[in-house]
Amino acid sequence: MKFSTLLIPTSKETPGDASLASHIYLLRGGFIDSVGDSGLYNFLPLGKKVLDKIRFVVKEELDRAGCQEVALSFVTPESLWRESGRLEKYGRELLRFKDRKENNFVLGPTHEEMMVNLIRRTVKSYKQLPLHLYQINLKFRDEIRPRFGLMRGREFLMKDGYSFHVNREDMQREFAHMEETYKTIFTRLGVDFRVVEADSGAIGGTGSKEFMVLADSGEDTIVICESCEYGANIEAAVAEPKVYDEGVTYISVKMKAHYDEGKSKVIAFVLPEGAELQEVKACKAVGANDLSVSDESAQAPIVVIEQSLGAAVDPHDFDAKEIFYEDISSVKEGDRCVHCGGVLRYTKGIEVGHIFQLGTRYSEALGCHFLDENGKSVPMVMGTYGIGVSRLLAAIIEQNHDERGCIWTRECAPFIVQIIVANMKDEAQKAWGEKLYYEMREKGIEVLFDDRTKRFGSKMRDYELIGIPYAVVMGKNLPEGKVEFITREGMVKEEVGIEDLSLFVEKRVLS
């Protein structure tokens, strides 16, 4: 396509609230447009193209894996959320509203309830199972502080899949199958990623894995083993237990644990000195929705002791009604791997996929049963699988950029090659540019032709900012029959003879 006809509003100005490279470059490169600081974004032509590329890969691999695409209503009845017991648990991120008849609805941030409601009405027999449905659809989460552009926006595009099974074994088979499918997807998208063990959070269930795009700017801390494949989100990471002697110094951290219906309890968490309380683990240990700082003088009827302290502390030292032992401390760099004894270290990642062994949490709450081979009614066993489709745009750029702009991976680039005519008033440059443009189009190669009458420097800056994998510059050496071929990664420049150009470009961009 011709640059001059496309809406690509590139800009030199860094938007005030943007700190992450992806946020800055996606805005400055004219991929997205911010709707008034509200965590809402428009996808402009270039951004929409990237989104479609990602969507295409995701859909192709899921269809190949036997999943079926559907599209559920984005607006969902609040009653379903009440039925599942999630209305309160989800908290204020759940955007609720009334329609003109005062009926209550929710803008779906995830669709477990809707999907289970569909399946409980349409699937009755073990003969209809297993079943895996997915959608690639809008979601809304009323973030208190939307930030980092597409990384943590309020309206976003997500692939959410849900599988239904006769038993746990079959669900685990599909879970493993999805882990492989996701690996294929992220490999095709060209990102460097790691699969890590994770906490299941508000979705619920047991056993979940996250797919992390490795990037220094990632919000998540990942613990990885230097010697084996082990990786886990810090929230779920475990290390070889340390052994403490009786004389160990320990600290006690008092926290207020919050439960449904506004209930709360004060809890003392006891840790060896130097260890750090891992709040997600701590929450899980006491079954709370959330923790907040508590007044140190408050009475704590419940005491949770870090399990590694084991026999090293005397439970009688605590004046408590209940005492129990749990893994509540953060793994530290240098700790040892439980699998191989290797050294654990930290890295940063962006969560772009999450797969859950959900079990019967929703099928029981919502009464999603089937008749098994013996005619007995049992709840279906579920798995659920997400990919942050719009977040992937940001994650790809966090991992692939330099100080000049984006560096798109080949499978996700809006175009594969850009033709830059240095001076549109130079008839030869223009003619050779057009010739190559039509040749590339003829061959089905996605090509962007920068035919604007701007200065060369400005066109090059836009090329670097937008980050299409390859470029051909029709420039000052054209009279000698030479043009420049650029690889965006590293901005590697090569001189190519004009006569061999078409074949050369074709070979390089399709290789």
Next chain:
Amino acid sequence: MKFSTLLIPTSKETPGDASLASHIYLLRGGFIDSVGDSGLYNFLPLGKKVLDKIRFVVKEELDRAGCQEVALSFVTPESLWRESGRLEKYGRELLRFKDRKENNFVLGPTHEEMMVNLIRRTVKSYKQLPLHLYQINLKFRDEIRPRFGLMRGREFLMKDGYSFHVNREDMQREFAHMEETYKTIFTRLGVDFRVVEADSGAIGGTGSKEFMVLADSGEDTIVICESCEYGANIEAAVAEPKVYDEGVTYISVKMKAHYDEGKSKVIAFVLPEGAELQEVKACKAVGANDLSVSDESAQAPIVVIEQSLGAAVDPHDFDAKEIFYEDISSVKEGDRCVHCGGVLRYTKGIEVGHIFQLGTRYSEALGCHFLDENGKSVPMVMGTYGIGVSRLLAAIIEQNHDERGCIWTRECAPFIVQIIVANMKDEAQKAWGEKLYYEMREKGIEVLFDDRTKRFGSKMRDYELIGIPYAVVMGKNLPEGKVEFITREGMVKEEVGIEDLSLFVEKRVLS
């Protein structure tokens, strides 16, 4: 794909609230699923496939016509609606809500404001024009009485396009170009349609055309000429003026006209006896948002006289502050065409497309200006273009069904051919069915293989209900080397030799 693995919850029961064929068959055929009587629908695998087919054709033709796809935020700031002056005009169909920080938002039923807000910030010069952006995205309209399934749902999928021009001539060029593009789209989709003149309604602007799928069940009455190409929505239709003599009997209809901010006026509409007040024309004549029945004894300071009454009535007969003449009556069957004098008659249609010559209504209100060749700041001239993508599913079925179920057009069918094994326990039937299935897949023909262990009669009923264009039945004549080839339209059955089968089917389904 195999029927046994897909979620296709067909049903024999007609849903209680469904009266239209499309509503009944799309639900019974397992294409869509109703989310608790709320005008919200889930698209199940078959429905999603049809939706994708329609979307593909729409996108391909628009891209070819030089339009650029974007995706604007579904959630839109209320402030933009206030700025355009449409917040009240749109009334309660506009779903408004507050986020957790008490900011006001609207679930977009159409995106003029959002698009203009994007363009006014990114396009500054005549050199960047013309520009035509579109999206295929969710919309929400809080219908007071959602009904007829996808025909008038609350959440729906729409293609909305917006073009920006330096002047009215260029906008009209694009308008004509879009009329042709839309004709290509609807022709490819295989529907029998008519382009008619229309009223512009709440969108505003002058000059608009609707694309009507002709169907007896259509909500819109269309006036068409028996002799020429003239067609118009009854709301906009005109006929050759009648001439009335002075002694004509006339009637006066008093109505309450409603304006912004709750204002209203009583207005008397004067018509020749036997004529019918056309409310949309009447509304337009007095610039009102809406009309309602008024107390006949109320004082009417404004009188609007049907223009055809002309000199036949004496304005002094009315005790009014203002009197004017307008076309306010409905065209009747038998009236004469203004273009050719031919006889006008009524037909029914379903609106699936609407294109508007919008002018500067939004660019002026929202300050969307550009610098012209002389450096002068002028408002852009706009066109806007919609296609009801999810409504098309319903419209296609309203036009293409029989008493047994759906009859999909080839371009929109979820699969092109269905293989029905009459008895899955018959090894020969099953083997030949599978052979054909894999052969078709090999050739890239979209095939649904009914491999369920149900009775033949039940499988045939599902075939008729779902309405895939062709079927092959592996049945009782297989021992004689014969199978049945069915064309869904008319349920035409042909006997085909098993040896020639693959070639025969390929030829027929691809012809």
